[in-house]
Amino acid sequence: MNSIDLTHDYVTPTYNRIPILVDKAEGYYIYDENGQPYLDFTSGIGVNSLGYNHPEWVEATQNQLSKLQHISNLYYTEPSAQVAQKLCMHTQMAHALFVNSGAESNEAAIKVARKYGHQQNEKKQKILTLTNSFHGRTVTTLSATGQDSFHKFFGPFTEGFDYVEANNIGSLHEKIDDQVCAIMIEIVQGEGGVVPLNDDFIQEIALVCKEKDILLIIDEVQTGIGRTGKLFAYEHFNVQPDIITVAKGLGNGLPIGVALLGQKIRDVLEPGDHGSTFGGNPVASAGANVVLDTMTEVFLQSVEEKSAYLKKELCSLDAVESVSGLGLMIGVTFKEAKSKDVVNSAKEEGVLFLTAKDKLRLLPPLIIDKAAIDEALSCLKTILKTEQMEGLK
Numbered sequence: 001m002n003s004i005d006l007t008h009d010y011v012t013p014t015y016n017r018i019p020i021l022v023d024k025a026e027g028y029y030i031y032d033e034n035g036q037p038y039l040d041f042t043s044g045i046g047v048n049s050l051g052y053n054h055p056e057w058v059e060a061t062q063n064q065l066s067k068l069q070h071i072s073n074l075y076y077t078e079p080s081a082q083v084a085q086k087l088c089m090h091t092q093m094a095h096a097l098f099v100n101s102g103a104e105s106n107e108a109a110i111k112v113a114r115k116y117g118h119q120q121n122e123k124k125q126k127i128l129t130l131t132n133s134f135h136g137r138t139v140t141t142l143s144a145t146g147q148d149s150f151h152k153f154f155g156p157f158t159e160g161f162d163y164v165e166a167n168n169i170g171s172l173h174e175k176i177d178d179q180v181c182a183i184m185i186e187i188v189q190g191e192g193g194v195v196p197l198n199d200d201f202i203q204e205i206a207l208v209c210k211e212k213d214i215l216l217i218i219d220e221v222q223t224g225i226g227r228t229g230k231l232f233a234y235e236h237f238n239v240q241p242d243i244i245t246v247a248k249g250l251g252n253g254l255p256i257g258v259a260l261l262g263q264k265i266r267d268v269l270e271p272g273d274h275g276s277t278f279g280g281n282p283v284a285s286a287g288a289n290v291v292l293d294t295m296t297e298v299f300l301q302s303v304e305e306k307s308a309y310l311k312k313e314l315c316s317l318d319a320v321e322s323v324s325g326l327g328l329m330i331g332v333t334f335k336e337a338k339s340k341d342v343v344n345s346a347k348e349e350g351v352l353f354l355t356a357k358d359k360l361r362l363l364p365p366l367i368i369d370k371a372a373i374d375e376a377l378s379c380l381k382t383i384l385k386t387e388q389m390e391g392l393k
């Protein structure tokens with residue numbers, strides 16, 4: 001029996017999978033079991049920031065793998081200490097709290113915020129998030145996710161969340177009261193359809209947080225680690241978060257998650273308050289060090305340049321209504337074509353894209369080059385001509 005059939009028979013069907021059996025990958029191409037290449041504009045949903053088989057990342061993880069694979073957090077290891085230092089130095093945060101995924105980094109952030117609130121006033125426990133947000137799949141991060149479609153079947157959900165309408169300053173002020181201990185936002189709502197927050201709205205949130213001693217949590221799980229052309233997306237907006245949550249791109253293929261905690265809350269958690277068996281795993285951390293070392297100013301500048309080129313070319317296509325997003329996190333709305341149809345047709349042409357709500361979502365590896373961008377654009381042009389003609393029939 002082939003592995004696609006085995007998966008259907010034995011793996012819980014929580015994903016609508018595309019029928020490609022991925023065997024290997026190199027750079028920004030993935031290959032099926034027959035060696036058929038596909039240009040990858042998905043990066044494993046924002047994970048493979050350095051593409052596949054990045055030589056230094058492979059070397060660092062393999063070296064670490066042959067030295068020490070895991071040890072509990074009852075001891076010290078070098079790779080995670082270095083990741084923590086690099087992240088804290090860059091963000092002016094005080095501490096890194098290691099976990100294994102985006103949802104867990106948000107869970108950790110929520111726990112820190114609640115304990116901080118509790119220390120001030122037992123009732124200061126409410127966390128505001130935004131409508132159309134996405135923060136993960138655990139019961140608590142589903143509660144944090146401001147979309148009704150995620151609030152069914154799995155209740156009772158964690159209490160103490162309320163939702164501000166995204167980009168609506170009036171709604172922000174309506175929801176603020178003395179029970180709010182934190183506001184959690186994504187700078188660009190990825191799963192929500194690549195929807196960026198407005199500068200005014202972000203500034204107002206930062207101001208309210210400062211005035212009322214409310215923690216500003218920025219979920220950089222999808223936007224972080226160079227995806228938007230800065231190491232973190234909040235850096236485009238001149239605000240200073242109290243907590244930053246990180247995962248996906250930091251791992252570049254191995255599971256890792258981090259909640260970065262600011263000076264004000266560095267001492268909120270004590271031994272026993274939180275833990276994660278695999279958190280700060282040496283192999284994942286050895287890879288994360290390479291990811292962070294690669295994110296130089298020159299590298300990030302190249303992400304901005306590729307983004308500008310890709311967006312300009314996308315905007316020039318007749319079939320495109322609008323383009324959203326920052327850096328290499330791009331959403332495309334078509335005048336007529338359906339993004340799901342575009343994904344399916346592009347796959348037939350050997351290019352892989354994602355969707356996010358009604359949009360086509362482009363999340364290429366950050367190492368993508370102009371020739372590969374042109375290949376993806378030319379594929380889109382071919383498809384859209386056909387789709388448009390079919391749409392007009």
Ligand SMILES: Cc1ncc(COP(=O)(O)O)c(C=O)c1O
Nearest residue numbers: 101102103134135136190221222
């Ligand atoms: C903004 C954001 N937060 C949290 C998550 C959850 O991350 P994970 O799937 O690693 O738990 C995601 C995943 O898409 C995300 O985009």
